[in-house]
Each structure stands twice: as C-alpha cells, then as structure tokens.
Amino acid sequence: MSDSEHTKPHRRRTPRVVLRSAVAASAVAAVVAGGAYAVGVGPFARGTEGPDPTAVTEARAFLADWAAGRFPNAAGRTTSPGQARDVLRNFTTGLDIARPTLTASVATTSDDGTVTVPFTAKMPVTGLGTWTYRSELPLRRQDDGGWKVSWTLSLVHPHLSATAKFRLERDEAAGVPKVTDRTGAPLSGATHPSLGPVLPLLDAAGSGPRGAIRLVDRATGEVKGTETTFAHKTDRSADRPVATTIDAAWQSAAEKAVASKAGGKDAALVALRIDNGDILAVANSPASGFNRAVSGTYAPGSTWKIITSSALLLKNAVKPGDVVDCPKYLTVGKRFQNVETSEHRNATFLKDFTESCNTAFISLRGRLGDRELGDVAGRYFGVGQEWHIGIPSYDGSVPTPRDQTEKAASMIGQGRVQANPMIMASVTATAVSGTFHQPRITHDAEDTTKTTPLPRDVVKQLRDMMHATVTDGTARILNDLPGDIGAKTGTAEVSEDTPNNGWFVAHRGNVAIACVVEKGVTGGSSAGPVVRSLLAAVPDDPS
The missing domain is CATH 1.10.287 (Helix Hairpins)
Incomplete structure (x- = not known):
C-alpha cells in the first residue's frame, strides 16, 4: 500500500461534488522519468575543504534513480533499502506523480561528517498540476569507505513521518467531462471501469480538474493540513463532449x-490502430487507480528485440538466415541467461528471434554503437520524444549505456530501457507498417514528433519474423486464430526477489496490441x- 494512503475506497458517482482519494497502486513500476538535476558544488578534491565529491555523486545518483522510477536502485543507495524502496514507490505512485524533476543544490558538511545535499522536488500530479517543495538528503560514510543516503522518511518530504502521510484528493464532479467513443456513443467509468481514472484527465469539464494533497494522521486519517491545492480553469464548455x-x-x-x-x-493493455495511432482500448487491472497502460514505466524485456532487430537490420549487421549461436549463458560483466536456461545451438537469427534468445542478441552488441539503439528507437519509432496523446503519458527512455554490461542488458530490453504497453503497441505498429504515428486518445492531440520511415525491406523482415514467432515460436498461443497475425513475447526481470513481468505484443490487420502482466513470469504464459x-x-x- 502507499505511504500516502493505506486503504482505497470504491469509486462513487453522485450528482454532488465528491472528493476521491487517489491512493497507491500495488507494487508496480511507477510513473516517473527524467532525472534532471544539477549540483552547485565545485570540483572539490579529497582532503580539501568542502563536501566529499563522492558523497555528492551518490546523492545525485539517488535523485536520478528516484526520478527515473528505478526504486530498487535508489533504495540500494540508502541505509535501509527495503523500506526506502517501498516508500519511494508508494509515495510516487500513490500520489499519481509523473516525471518528477529533482534538482540538487549546494552541498554542505556538518561537524560530524554528514554531507547534506538540499534539493528541490517538482512533482507533476497527473491531470492536476505540479507540487513543488524542498527537502534534503543526509549522507554518511560507511564502514567500507563509501557513502550512503541516511534513510529517513523526512528526506522524501519534510512532513512525511511515522505518524503522518499524504493523501491525494480529486474533485470528481469538477474533473469528469462528458466523453464519447469514436462513433459518438457516450463513455463512462461505470460502463468501462478502466476509463474511470482516464476520463478526468481529458480536462473538458467547464471548471477543469481540481484537487489537493492533504497531510493526514496515519492512524486516524484525520486531516492535519493541506500541502497544496490544484484548480484549473478552461475555456471549454462543460456541455460539449470530448470525442475520443x-x-x-x-x-x-x-x-x-x-x-x-x-x-x-496487476496488468495493463493498449490496442491502437496501425494506420494512424488512434488508441482503441486502454485497460488496467485493477481498473481503478494508476493508469499503467500509458503512464507506467517498465523494462519491456524481449519485446524490445523488435527495436534491437530493426537496428541490426538497418545497418545490415545481421540477416535472418545468419547463424547466431544461442548458448544457455553469456557473461558480460554479469551472467545473462535465457528463460529456463534454454539453448539453441547453431540457430539462425530468425530462430533467435522466434525463441527469444537473450544470449544471441547480447552477442551482437558489438555490431551496434553505444548510442545506436537509442537513436533508432527515437528516429524511427518516436520513443523518447515528447508525445501529446490527449492525456498525461510516459513516452519511453533509452539512455546511453554506461558500460558493456548495461549495453548487453539494453539489447534485450533490460537495464535502463523503459516503456509501457502504449509505447510497445506503437513500436509494433511502426515495425509492421514502417511509419510511426503518434498514439492519441483525442482527435485534436498535438503531434510534434519527427521520425523517419523504416525501409521496406526491413519492414518485410520484421513482419516475417513476428509471423514466424506465432507459427513456430514463443507466441504459438495465437496460431489457431484467423488472419495475418504476428507477435513477440517478452520476459522482463524486476529484481532478484520478485517474479518477472510477462509481456506480449501482437498485430492483426490494422490493430497493434501490447500487454504486460506484472509478476507474470513469462510473456507467453x-x-x-x-x-x-x-x-x-x-x-x-x-x-
């Protein structure tokens, strides 16, 4: 449960104004991205006056991991990893925070050797506005000589404590517009529960969305104070429905x-049209709360091999018929393995794709430049560019690998690569059509993206490979369905003590679909x- 809320009331729809508490989703990769930060300290050297630069570096890394939603990584930089991981995740997701920006300022050192790094937090609350506050990170030297963030609840926010937490309240009546589907038929959260959290974000009601973040007593739920309020005015008529x-x-x-x-x-799915990016369906389980489908941040696992394959095929670095061995294990700084430690000796690259062989793809990392995977993702698939789909969304991130181990992980959709079902449905649509169309849920959504079409021969190869995955590979579950169907499965590691997430992307006719099931173990199952x-x-x- 969230550090901002422990219980979740059922959604109620009445004619009067009702405040709905937005509470924590269950443990899930959260809605965050970015990591914009700057530290105002100079280049202090060890032994000179001023904070130890390695402590400042650790503070910056903690803020970057928190901002990017890498909660286990951020927590690992603290003195209490288990609690820190849960609190950071629950605070961020429980308050519907998307893309926080955490900006560090000048560090100081106290008499006891503690290094303190103040920071400004800008927390965009989905559909409402930005909550801005200041806090600070205390860092202490450890027995091994390294530095860790000394964990306390108050570093997340000065008012967060063992007795007080936060609760997000939304004014439903002010923020839920009249909405229609693509044919003009009315839509509501009552008839389509997964749309319940989505409809208020369309911002078409006359007064727009309103809400507040309250400080409440953990034991009684009594409101102890209001941290910030949100009120938004629009020029739109409350009587004019939004066409989706x-x-x-x-x-x-x-x-x-x-x-x-x-x-x-917990699961999420997006279906969209291939020819124009129109989102046909957004489904989440549980249906209320966090919109994993378009705002979640997940490692996409082997579904990312669609982009990795595109990058390799674009530069003719491999052909589907080339032999690329698929051993059980491959060590690149750490040991990588295939699902269930499978192996396919003397396999072709096509076989590696259809059986989702991690080790084969990792073995090809030297054929791509360090930035090439991210460049292809952005240039041809629009991933990482700013999307305007009609509601707040997370649009993906493919950071340049910091070392060969991270590069190996990025080849198979792990490491710091981040996506969600909307992104992977779009990737699938682009792969099989050759042209990126920004996903959208409203017809008037602005499109500022710039992409390049994939060459026809690359598109044909990708379509053939995805079709073969259905007929002869890990996506055989679709093989008895009619139509020209292609697919790709994915298994994404979360942490050593958490079951893998399962992924599945597919296309049929003019529709592309992507689904993630948290802790699903494998995508196919x-x-x-x-x-x-x-x-x-x-x-x-x-x-």
Whole structure:
C-alpha cells in the first residue's frame, strides 16, 4: 500500500461534488522519468575543504534513480533499502506523480561528517498540476569507505513521518467531462471501469480538474493540513463532449480479457490502430487507480528485440538466415541467461528471434554503437520524444549505456530501457507498417514528433519474423486464430526477489496490441492469454 494512503475506497458517482482519494497502486513500476538535476558544488578534491565529491555523486545518483522510477536502485543507495524502496514507490505512485524533476543544490558538511545535499522536488500530479517543495538528503560514510543516503522518511518530504502521510484528493464532479467513443456513443467509468481514472484527465469539464494533497494522521486519517491545492480553469464548455478515439467494443473486450485472463495480477493493455495511432482500448487491472497502460514505466524485456532487430537490420549487421549461436549463458560483466536456461545451438537469427534468445542478441552488441539503439528507437519509432496523446503519458527512455554490461542488458530490453504497453503497441505498429504515428486518445492531440520511415525491406523482415514467432515460436498461443497475425513475447526481470513481468505484443490487420502482466513470469504464459482473449472476442478491425 502507499505511504500516502493505506486503504482505497470504491469509486462513487453522485450528482454532488465528491472528493476521491487517489491512493497507491500495488507494487508496480511507477510513473516517473527524467532525472534532471544539477549540483552547485565545485570540483572539490579529497582532503580539501568542502563536501566529499563522492558523497555528492551518490546523492545525485539517488535523485536520478528516484526520478527515473528505478526504486530498487535508489533504495540500494540508502541505509535501509527495503523500506526506502517501498516508500519511494508508494509515495510516487500513490500520489499519481509523473516525471518528477529533482534538482540538487549546494552541498554542505556538518561537524560530524554528514554531507547534506538540499534539493528541490517538482512533482507533476497527473491531470492536476505540479507540487513543488524542498527537502534534503543526509549522507554518511560507511564502514567500507563509501557513502550512503541516511534513510529517513523526512528526506522524501519534510512532513512525511511515522505518524503522518499524504493523501491525494480529486474533485470528481469538477474533473469528469462528458466523453464519447469514436462513433459518438457516450463513455463512462461505470460502463468501462478502466476509463474511470482516464476520463478526468481529458480536462473538458467547464471548471477543469481540481484537487489537493492533504497531510493526514496515519492512524486516524484525520486531516492535519493541506500541502497544496490544484484548480484549473478552461475555456471549454462543460456541455460539449470530448470525442475520443476509443472503440467501445474493443474497450469492453480489452477490459474483460485483462480481468479474466491475467490471473488476478496487476496488468495493463493498449490496442491502437496501425494506420494512424488512434488508441482503441486502454485497460488496467485493477481498473481503478494508476493508469499503467500509458503512464507506467517498465523494462519491456524481449519485446524490445523488435527495436534491437530493426537496428541490426538497418545497418545490415545481421540477416535472418545468419547463424547466431544461442548458448544457455553469456557473461558480460554479469551472467545473462535465457528463460529456463534454454539453448539453441547453431540457430539462425530468425530462430533467435522466434525463441527469444537473450544470449544471441547480447552477442551482437558489438555490431551496434553505444548510442545506436537509442537513436533508432527515437528516429524511427518516436520513443523518447515528447508525445501529446490527449492525456498525461510516459513516452519511453533509452539512455546511453554506461558500460558493456548495461549495453548487453539494453539489447534485450533490460537495464535502463523503459516503456509501457502504449509505447510497445506503437513500436509494433511502426515495425509492421514502417511509419510511426503518434498514439492519441483525442482527435485534436498535438503531434510534434519527427521520425523517419523504416525501409521496406526491413519492414518485410520484421513482419516475417513476428509471423514466424506465432507459427513456430514463443507466441504459438495465437496460431489457431484467423488472419495475418504476428507477435513477440517478452520476459522482463524486476529484481532478484520478485517474479518477472510477462509481456506480449501482437498485430492483426490494422490493430497493434501490447500487454504486460506484472509478476507474470513469462510473456507467453501470462500476457499471451490476455491478448488471445481480446483478438478472439473482436474478430473485425474497426473501420
């Protein structure tokens, strides 16, 4: 549960103004990105007056990891990793915070040797506005000579404590507009529960969304104070509905598939049109709360091999028929392995793709420059550019690897590569059509992206490889469905003590789909049944 809330009331819809508490989603990769920071200390050297630069570096790394949603990494830089991981995750996701910017300022050293790094936190609360406050990080030298952030609740926010937490309240009546699907039929959270958290973000009600962050007593829930309030005015008429790209039939089928086939696990799915990026369905489980489908940040696992393959094929670094051995293990700073330690000796690159061989893809890392994977993701697939889909979203990140181990991980969608179902549905659509179309949920969404079409021969190779994954590979679960279908499975590591997330992307006709099931272990066994259920329930593409 969230450090900002421990219980979650059911959503109630009444004619009067009701304040809804936005509370923590369960443990999930959170809605954060960025890591913009700057430290005002000079280049102090050891033994000279001023803070130890290694302590300042550790503070900056902690802030960067927190901002990027790498909560286990951030927590590992503290003196209490378990509590820090849970509190950072629950604070950020529980308050619907997206893309925080954490800016460090001048560090100081106290008489006892503690290094203190003040920072400014700008926390964008989804659909409401930005909550800005100041706090500071205390760092102490450890027995091994290194530095760690001395963990306290108050470093997250000065008012967070063992007795007080935060709660986000939204004014539903002010923030829920009248909304229609792509045919003009009305949509609501009552008929489509996954849209409940989405509709207020469309910001079409006459007064716009309103809300507040309250400081409350942990034991009683009594409000002890108000940290900030949000009120937004618009020029739009409250009576004019917002026309969305959602298709009611696809939305209903997607919600049913996620609810019935994800095994009770947290999951998310996006379906969109390949020819124009129109989002047809956004489904989350649980349906209320955090919108994992478009705002979540996850390692995409082996579904990312679509982009890795594109990068290799673009420069003719490998062909589908080339032999690229697939051993059980490959060590690049750390030992990488395939799911269930499988191996395919003397396999072709096509076989490596259809069986999702990690070691084969990692072995090809030397054929790509350090920045090349990110460049291809941005230039051809729009990943990492700023998207304007009509509601707040996370648009992906592919940082330049810091070393060969991280480069190896990025080849298979791990390391610091971050995406979500909306991004991976778009990646799938781009791969099989050759042209990126910014996803959108409203027809008037602005598009400022700039991309380059994929060459036709690369598109054909990608389509053939994804089709073969259905007929002869890890996506066989779709093989009995009619139509020209292609897919890619993915398994993404979360941490050593947490089951892997399962991924599945697919395309059929003019629709691309991506699904993630948290703690699903493998994509084929967890996310695969969700996608299959959706495709079986809606046999026809939207016109």
